[in-house]
Amino acid sequence: MLRPAPLLVSLFLLCIASFIIAFSVGSYSLTFEQIWSSLSSSQPSIQHTIIWELRAPRAYAAFVTGGLLALAGALMQVLLRNPLADPYILGVSGGASAAALFAMSLGLSSVWLSGGAFIGALISILLVFGLSHGKGSWNPTRLLLTGVVIAAGWGALINFILSSSPEKPLRGMLFWLMGDLSHAEPTILLLIVLVVALVITFFIARQLNILSRGELQASVLGVSVKPLRITLFLLASLLTAFAVTQAGSVGFIGLIVPHIVRLISGSDHRLLLPASVLLGGSLLLISDTLARTLIAPQQLPVGVITAFIGVPFFLYLLNKNFSKDALA
């Protein structure tokens, strides 16, 4: 178990390193000195343009999206008390994807695309929330099943749009579905959303620790479970909606990053949540750097890279953890 301070410091260093790599690697490589001089001066130069107009906005979008996804994933996991939960499990990305693909099939511009995706995500959130808070008792299984089925419904709609749309927009659609940052629109709003969410979650983090001991136990220990559950649901869903609007459905970040942090430093949400944001951001930034350089000049969707890195890494950690149990 790593103590809070060393963990956060090393994650912070990892963030800086991943930004430096993202700034330097590409069809036009930059040295550390070149990056430093373009960052510190406003003298117009080709390096300056490459960094400020190409690489920095994309690196920013990748980092913040990764942070949003990791935070949303950690919140979903404690909301559903299910280690398999990821930000997309309740159908938020399905709604966003269906709307975005619909916009693409109509040949609409990218503003419509992200606006549509956000609205699609909101519709999905309200649908799942309404259906799972209907008559009768509420429990995580009901929410999970409602969400999974709604997600399946969106899946059918997505397949319908894919199979009935003309050849031309298909490639863009597939990239969107796999998760791709090349169309991200880095705005300051994203960072504000992430920071506000972090502050809110820090305020409720100790309640989350108790909620992971079960809803009854949490009530007994003085947590008002219902408002907490609704906050969690809306927060996790909205974070996911913002992330999906930027980058489509980038897989694995939201699932594995919280687990990695738990394995390194335990389950205290006061540390888990900020650490997940830093690690998720760095991981997506590194993955995106690989995605745009690995088979350059062709670009890969970043979702392919996160899955390629995520699957073996997750399996490794899981096996390590279970073999530790066997010895105990």
Next chain:
Amino acid sequence: MNHLQSIELSVSISNKQVCDNLNLNIEPGEVWGILGRNGAGKTTLLHTLAGLRSPDSGEILLSNKSISQLSRKQIARQLGLLLQQSEESFPSSVIETVLTGRHPHIDNWSWESKGDLVIARQALELVQLSEMADRSIDQLSGGERQRVAIACLITQSPEIYLLDEPNSHLDLKYQIQLLDVLVTLARTKQKSILMTLHDLNLAVRYCDKLVMLLGDGKVLVGDTETLLTEDNLLHLYNHPIKKIDADNHSVFIAN
């Protein structure tokens, strides 16, 4: 002084009456037991008294205030409940789990203080788990987990302890030792205890008063000595139970 009262309390679960117009008055320093068959509604009654579910009618008063008017946090500072089942989706260490008991006493922005940690360590000492403080909870046996749950409850330090089968998973030594710890708390620090039990010999050993849930909504309330008769027990469990008077206490054996 904090005490727990129920006034004309009626509780039912899926059309089965647990109690009807039940009046209880649990004073500080008293130890109460709830007896009843499987499914008679012992857990339901405890959860209702803890404010976790609302009664059909009647009221529950915690230090003369209606429990429905209090926030969960206000309730948790006065009343603790040992649950029958525990759920640990993301296991943390034993000491972290026990520390969650301090939650109702800490502001949302604050972290646990040194004092909270001392309280948690003392509770672990009482259930004899000090050496396991840093172990992960999912590496513990059922009995050890039960002791962690009891330590968490002691850490919460409420005035009223509701215990749902405090003996489950515990071996004979810990059944006696932990009930001794809890009952001593009640007697010396003026806390009150209400617990569900299946072991009549423990009931007669520890409880001042008993609540017998007969299963049809009828409830017997009274002193342990007067209620524990062979007739009542036959009615209660629908099974003959023999009462043997030993030196200065009674022993119960199921026929």
